Amino acid sequence: MIQIAICDDDFQVCSQLEDYIRRWKEGRRLEVEIFNTGKEFEEALKERHYDLIFLDIVMRDRNGIELGRFIREELGNDTSMIVYMSAYGDEYALDLFQFQPFHFIKKPIRPEDFQNIFYKACEKIEGDAGIFEFKSSRTVYRIPLKDILYFEGDNRRVKIVTAGHTYHCYSTLENLFSKINMDQAGFIRLHKSYAVNLRYVATFSVRMVTLFDGSEFTVSAPFKENALRRYEGYISKTGMGYIRRINAGKKADAQKQGRRQKVFPSDACLLWTVGNRPMGFHRFL
Secondary structure (H helix, E strand, O other): OEEEEEEOOOHHHHHHHHHHHHHOOOOOOEEEEEEOOHHHHHHHHOOOOOOEEEEEOOOOOOOHHHHHHHHHHHOOOOOOEEEEEEOOOHHHHHHHHOOOOOEEEEOOOOHHHHHHHHHHHHHHHHHHHOEEEEEEOOEEEEEEHHHEEEEEEEOOEEEEEEOOOEEEEEOOHHHHHOOOOHHHHOEEEEEOOEEEEHHHEEEEOOOEEEEOOOOEEEOOHHHHHHHHHHHHHHHHHOOOOEEEEEOHHHHHHHHHOOOOHHHOOOOOEEEEEEOOEEEEEEEOO
16 A cells, blocks of 8 residues: 655645545555644654655745655655655755655646656555556556566567466566666566566576576676675575675685585685575575
């Protein structure tokens, strides 16, 4: 469910935006809250998170710039998408920039302007939250990103593979990924034609990546460095253990300490451990 807040001391504007949202929600599950004072909204922000915020700049008690600072700096919230609203735009541009607004709407608000921004915001929220929506054969599918093993593109046709089904849609990888926060969703690009979900990576080398279902993907040179960095970060971040680099020179040290030679491959690799117990190897050839 997308949580939306509207904060404006003009009751008519609040009612207008609420009507637009309900008119154009297109089957999305939404919850809309309206606040007519900045102080009231500030108190609500301490208790709950809003995915999308329509925030008036000029209000009588607490202006939108102060509230933007409160959201980003005091609450440390950098994920809520703020859409500022005002009849005065240019004079606030520099002040608003520091709070990373998603967009700005000039008053009086035109329906077509609001609709365009609202749709873009919803698409981004759904992508970041883990829902991937696409159309195939006149049917709209909404699939959790965590269930997708990989994307594979071929010109203007993309294959979307889950554990139980394979979908196809007419698009490009670049167009699909413009709707997805790839870092947050856990995907890495290995080649211009495909990207894999880190959750399903069984082995990783700078030449080849294998998924748990046995699918294999060649790692293209232009994507090699970033893919390796992302994979290392993912293993560390998930708490499954920690990664440390070893190389051929340490093979002899391992043998001196009575450890089996086969534990340390001759090529450079990553040793995945939990505590001091080796759990697996990921070679980098």
